[in-house]
Amino acid sequence: MDKNITKSEGNTAVADKPKIGEGLVIKNLHVGIEGREILKGVDLTVRQGEVHALMGPNGSGKSTLVNALMGNPTYEIVKGTATINGENLLSEPPDERAKLGLFLGFQYPASIPGVSVANFLRTALVSLTKPRARTEADLLTESGQVREDTAPQQNLGLAQANYVGRGGVARPTSPAVKEFRKNLREKLALLKMDETFATRYVNDGFSGGEKKRLEVLQMAMLTPKIAMLDEPDSGLDIDAVRVVSSGVNSLRGPEMGILLVTHYQRILNYIKPDFVHVMIDGQIVRSGGPELAHELEAQGYDWLRPEGAEEGVDDNV
Ligand code: ADP
Ligand code: MG
Secondary structure (H helix, E strand, O other): OOHHHHHHHHOHHHHOOOOOOOOEEEEEEEEEEOOEEEEEEEEEEEOOOOEEEEEOOOOOOHHHHHHHHHOOOOEEEEEEEEEEOOEEOOOOOHHHHHHOOEEEEOOOOOOEEEEEHHHHHHHHHHHHHOOOOOOHHHHEOOOOOEOOOOOOOOOOHHHOOOOEOHHHOEOOOOHHHHHHHHHHHHHHHHOOOOHHHHHOEEOOOOOHHHHHHHHHHHHHHHOOOEEEEEOOOOOOOHHHHHHHHHHHHHHOEOOEEEEEEOOOOHHHHOOOOOEEEEEEOOEEEEEEOOHHHHHHHHHOOHHHOOOOOOOOOOOOO
16 A cells, blocks of 8 residues: 555545545656666655655655656656556656646756747647647558548647738737736736746746746646646745745645655745655655654754665755
8 A cells, every 4th residue: 555645645634625636646666867776666646736845865866756757768767657647647758748737847947048938838838738649540440541530630729820811911919829928927927027037038047046936937837737846946045935935835726736846944934735755765765744844954864764775966955
């Protein structure tokens, strides 16, 4: 029996919340990098509406977990399963995982010079509404005939191309585009970001705080079922941690589950987790409520280190 599920069910504060499906369910996940096993059997369940903090020393495998779940090809799935509301994640490419409702805010976001934040977000939203690419098997019968039910796929709403009217004159901005801009302005305000932010190139010349805010802005715009945030607090001063936290808090709700990866307890003063898990040497060695984070703050991680576990490599203190 998955011990994390037992813990979740024992927590009345969370049991009272409406449940939408079973959320993200990870079972016995083993992940390797270049043939070296990093994750050594991870079990974790994050339901929509719950906030889970994943803590642990640097090098313990926190980023490996979230990156492997999102489908980063550097990380090889050796064994185990991961599903969102029953749908298998691990057989899907990253874009399909996103369509299933999974989101990852990176620890080290990349910059994309030449692509504006607004364009990036709109393109991402359009892609999320696109139907899955169909394979030959979807389109043809076994004898090679075109299946009768293969009507052309339609993109609705945001995915509609902008219509250019007679004489090449663009029609007034479509409702979908207006709606997008309104939504973007609201979310920018929520994260205390200036509107000019939307016109800047993705992460190009951004400060550490701006990069992390953009990760949360993406989460706000894409409204995933399960959002994984990899150290949204790293490198931020306390004011920026507050802003990022209040942004995340405003997105909390019964429809979104959050897996918040953090090395430090500090951000958990602002984003109160329902559950805290500690990863050491590729395994979750302890799960508990918010009080566990305070114990870690007082005592560090060493008391939880199993006999013989390697010291993590502190590569990003
Ligand atoms: P955490 O996020 O908890 O700090 P990571 O998941 O980043 O830990 O790292 C776990 C282990 O995997 C570390 O020993 C790290 O050096 C190694 N590792 C992580 N990413 C890579 C990579 N791209 N190539 C090689 N080793 C890696
Ligand atoms: Mg990390």
